[in-house]
Amino acid sequence: MNQRTEHLLAEVLPHFLSGMSVNFGIAGIALAIGLTLGALFVIARSRGGWIAWVAGAVVALMRAAPTFVIMFFLLNAVPQGGGLPGTLIVAFALVPYSTAYVSDNGSKAIDQWRAGSHLAGLLFLPNIARAFFVLVMSSSVGAAIGVHEGIAVLLHEAEHLHAFGDKLVLFAIGVGCFGIPLQATLAATRFMQNHLGDRAARLGR
Amino acid sequence: MGKRGLARRVVSILAISAWLLCATCPPPAQAADAPDPVLAHLLTEARTAAAIPGSCIQPNTERLVRVLCAGSLRVGxxxxxxxxxxxxxxxxxxxxxxxxRTIATRLRIDVEFVNVEASNRIPALAEGKIDLVVAEMGDNVQRAAQVRFIRPHYYQSQTVLVGPNDGRTGDWTVVNGQTVCVTVGNGSNARMLSHGIRLMLFDTAEALAARLIDGTCQWAAQDDSFFAYYFTLPDFHARFESKFGFSEMPWGMGVARTGSDTLARVLDLMSQIFHRDGVFLAAARANRIDTAFLAQQKDVWSSPTCDTASASTNPDCVLPSADASMPATSFSAAVTTFEAWVGHTFGFELILPMFKTEPAWNLFLDGLVNSLVLVAGALVATLGFAVLFGRALGSRSWPLRCFARGITIVLQSSPILLTLVVTAAALHALAPNSAQLALAAAILALGVSNGSNAGQAISEAYLTLRAESPDQAADGNLFRSALGRSATQIMSFLINAAKGTPIASFIGAPELLTALTDISSFSTGRATTYTLLLVFYTAIVMVVVWLAHRFQVFLERGNRPA
Incomplete structure (x- = not known):
């Protein structure tokens, strides 16, 4: 391990991990709000009639709205950004995605549950874990409005490095830190899906 | 008495004689057209008028007479x-x-201060709530149509670019490719944009300084008069330095355009005298502000050409108003009419700055076209990389499969913003930085990131198909079937790529978000602008969703057994 890499690990890593905690915090807030709103939309969509149609249309809009643009909309179109700190602006920008995701997957899970496939319905839980990590990764857009999350810390540190190779080492550390929990989550999700699938097959036999 | 004592006595006698001579001679005659006698005459006339019984309550009384009647000057x-x-x-x-205070003293009246903001200082003058405004108001052509500026100007600011204290000062090259934090509506923003600088907008200058201090911004541009205070703070001075200045703006006191002609004339003459006699300069030194402009103006107004009563309109002496106006579009009048109609009919304020001036309209059109190119490019790149990764991940060659798998894991683990920055840096190593390069980097980053995920889905479908029919020899047919089986996943990553395109603005790609941010920096109507942006991108993604559904049907049809 050369001196530069040692410096990166000793000096930058703690800052980066502190920034990553912001990513997890943002994702947690966005998911909590998304679960609440998403549940309401699931109920509305299950009612049928015009309420379901309106709820479906709103969810379609939320599904289509780009997070990055919503973030700038909240920052600029709402007077003074609504007085919100940057982290909350990013979290709120992610809410349409999380709400639409919860609503879509929740509606599907309820349909499967009602159809008697309880285990298929339970796939909702690993899907939420997957959504959480999508939110963690997406929260890096906060760097564009000055939020001190993980990627912002990396980019800030990278500006002090001159060699492209050094920057790549720094970025690799970042990818590793984001990647390990992500891949672990994906593996756990796959395991849970397989487990539920096996149980469903056994019950079927 | 020695020779030295005699010489000293002679010098003393000569000095006393010279002093007596000067003391008895009249003061130097002022030029007939000097500002001082004209000012004295105007003030005498006004004081006489104010002393006439009943004149103070006449409706059309000149503002100067009213001020003298009240015995107080209301200054915003x-x-x-x-x-x-x-x-x-x-x-x-x-x-x-x-x-x-100096003006009030010269008028021999009191001064009453009234707090004003940038937004209400001119209306306060027009409504007669104040007599004079001295509130760092830049003299520009637009404001000169609303307020009577006092000339000569009492100060001149310039926009300074403040950045890390690394000793690198000079010109625009020091900030090449960086994002600069600015306040919305700053007249110098358009100039920065013309140098290819990206802007981050803030509502107030105070927020700008706070974001510099907390590290959110590394660069900021604002009036030097604003940063003058911050550079008196040791910590700020140690961390930041002024790189260079541009966009000089003369500051003028102002009075109402109507009913204040004599007051304005009196203040013009006073300002001339204050410059000539160093009154402005002394006040500036006492308050520790930059004096370079005032020292230069003292020389100007002391010169025979400018030390005259008519010099305040002489272009050789007085600075012109800054011209920040932009050429209007041919349809700007229709846009203004439409805005008024919306306001009248629906009761909310609609402002469409992108349609009103030529620079804004051009930025808007370019942004629109670039956004469409970006979306189309991202979709094609995603599809291309999906096929590429699908082939590689489903390959019978294990080194190729492992290599593709490794790349996919890295791309999945990298937030899209990081992938974007790394791609842009890699391309920048091959070619000089440009808007086209940023667009290409964004297309590549979005394509490879989403394409790798879609490719994984294709390969998984491909492997299941191969397991279901191990004796099928034609790989091509199997692969086409795999595309159909993974159509839902491909569709979702195509939509994801389209949704991700605005992120390209982070590396300076000139798409619509960048264009509208630039337009917002030198105009009003941010709320409308960003609402339209949200509507545009949501509509684009919905169109992509519709197209992707049709594409999915097409793929699935190909997958259906004959």
């Missing part, structure tokens, strides 16, 4: 603008406060 000043106008424990201090 900023409540908190360090070194220029501040209030501490009820006591006002600062350069502008000193000027207002």
């Amino acid at each position: 000043v900023r409540q908190s603008y360090p070194l220029f106008s501040e209030t501490h424990d009820g006591t006002r201090t600062g350069y502008e406060i000193a000027i207002a």
Whole structure:
């Protein structure tokens, strides 16, 4: 391990991990709000009639709205950004995605549950874990409005490095830190899906 | 008495004689057209008029006479603008406060300070709530149509670019490719944009300084008068430095355009005299603000050409108003009419700055076209990389499969913003930085990131198909079937790529978000602008969703057994 890499690990890593905690915090807030709103939309969509149609249309809009643009909309179109700190602006920008995701997957899970496939319905839980990590990764857009999350810390540190190779080492550390929990989550999700699938097959036999 | 004593006595006698000669001679005659006698004459006339019974309550009385009648000059000043106008424990201090007090003293009346903001200082004059405004108001052509500026100007600011204290000063190259934090509506923003600088917008200058200090911004541009205070703070001075200045803006006191002709003329003459006699300069030194402009103006107004009563309109002496106006579009009048109609009919304020001036319209059109190119490019790149990764991940060659798998894991683990920055840096190593390069980097990053995920889905479908029919020899047919089986996943990553395109603005790609941010920096109507942006991108993604559904049907049809 050369001196530069040692410096990166000793000096930058703690800052980066502190920034990553912001990513997890943002994702947690966005998911909590998304679960609440998403549940309401699931109920509305299950009612049928015009309420379901309106709820479906709103969810379609939320599904289509780009997070990055919503973030700038909240920052600029709402007077003074609504007085919100940057982290909350990013979290709120992610809410349409999380709400639409919860609503879509929740509606599907309820349909499967009602159809008697309880285990298929339970796939909702690993899907939420997957959504959480999508939110963690997406929260890096906060760097564009000055939020001190993980990627912002990396980019800030990278500006002090001159060699492209050094920057790549720094970025690799970042990818590793984001990647390990992500891949672990994906593996756990796959395991849970397989487990539920096996149980469903056994019950079927 | 020695020779030395005699010489000393002769020198003393000569000195006393010279002093007596000077003491008895008349003061140097002022030029017939000097500003001082004209000012004295105007003031005498006004005081005489104010002394006439009943004149003070006449409806059309000149503002100067009214002020003299009231015995008080109401001056609009900023409540908190360090070194220029501040209030501490009820006591006002600062350069502008000193000027207002000096004017009132010369008029032999009191001064009453009224707090004003940038947004209400001109209406306050027009409505007669104040007689004079001294509130760091830049003299530009647009404002000159609303307020009578006092000339010569009492100060001149310039926009300074403040950045890390690394000793690198000079010109625009020091900030090449960086994002600069600015306040919305700053007249110098358009100039920065013309140098290819990206802007991050803030509502107030105070927010700008706070974001510099907390590290959110590394670069900021604002009036040097604003940063003058911050550079008196040791910590700030140690961390930041002024790189260079541009966009000079003369500051003028202002009075109402109607009913204030004599007051304006009196203040013009006073300003000339204040420059000539160093009154402005002394006040500036006392308040620790930059004096370079005032020292230069002292020389100008002391010169025979400018030390005349008519010099305040002489272009050789007085600075012109800054011209920040932009050429209007041919349809700007129709846009204004439409805005008014919406306001009248629906009761909310609609402002469409992108349609009103030529620079804004051009930025908007370019942004629109680039956004469409970006979306189309991202979709094609995603599809291309999906096929590529699908082939590689489903390959019978294990080194290729492992390599593709490794790349996919890295791309999945990298937030899209990081992938974007790394791609842009890699391309920048091959070619000089440009808007086209940023667009290409964004297309590549979005394509490879989403394509790798879609490719994984294709390969998984491919492997299941191969397991279901191990004897099928034609790989091509299997692969086409795999595309159909993974159509839902491909569709979702195509939609994801389209949704991700605005992120390209982070590396300076000139798409619509970048264009509208630039337009917002030098115009009003941010709320409308960003609402339209949200509507545009949501509509684009919905169109992509519709197209992707049709594409999915097409793929699935190909997958259906004959």
